[in-house]
Amino acid sequence: MISRLILPLLLIATVVLRPPAALAAELKLSAVALAPCAATDPGAQPGASCYVLTGTVENPGRRPVVDTDVYARILDSSGEPVLQNRTRVGSIGDVDPGSQPFALRLAVPTGTPGPFEVKSARARGFSAPVRSRAGDDEELLPLEQGVISSQPDPGPR
Template sequence: MHFRPLRSLLGAVAVIWLVLAGVWVEPALAANLSVGEVSLEPCPSADIGAQPQLRRPSGASCYVLRGTVNNPGRKPVVDTDVFAQILDASGEPVLQNRSRVGSIGDVPPGDSSFALRLAIPAGTPGPFTFSNVKARGFASPVRTRAGEFDDLLPLEQAVADAQ
């Protein structure tokens, strides 16, 4: 019974020590980025993701969502995801139950081009429209970091090389 105040004091001292020692972790701050010059077009036939030999009615068609993302800040935004609502000719969502269309990695300050490969179910009636295109990233990494260009496919590599 006499040790309760001592336990409370020790607990408070431990919390203060952790904060002062720098162990306290702040949550990653999210950043919303503007996206412009958006287009959606079939993948180039030379792109390995297009897989023309695998095209059949039950498969998927390769499309590329291209655009420019603007980071108005002075620091890079990392682990950035792109969100969009893509609709077919009848106004139905092309990508059911998801608005995240892909990740574009790190975005330096200023304007940057991006390209994301999308698999759209074969037979989906076009033309396609898109809305609510936006990007969201973080001030510090939230995912395991790969080496430079480790996880880029040829389409993304071509975009990275053009920058």
């Protein structure tokens, strides 16, 4: 008798007490470009060429989108993928409502024939955090903060 009561109560409790699901949100990217890093860039790695993927991300919603990842196919001059077996190129953290610039550093194997072509660029984030967080002021690594601050202001839209 008691076991018949406990099971339904446990099911109800798990439904009522569980945290809300983090829904995925697709964001639009525009003006996406891939350019070599500056010669003095501290993001350069041995055996790889440093490139910066820049553009504008637009969040049409009224709430921030968190833990946002950028996906793209980056092809070399022969049409081969530069980043083997992956389309995720990096994370841009939280995206507030509206349009804002983004920048990601990429390490491309030295000797990969350019010029490069960026295809199918998109961003996807969530309505609630899905990763552990270090702190509110640590969304971007110092290198990414430097890239964003060095980008020209796109001006009013």
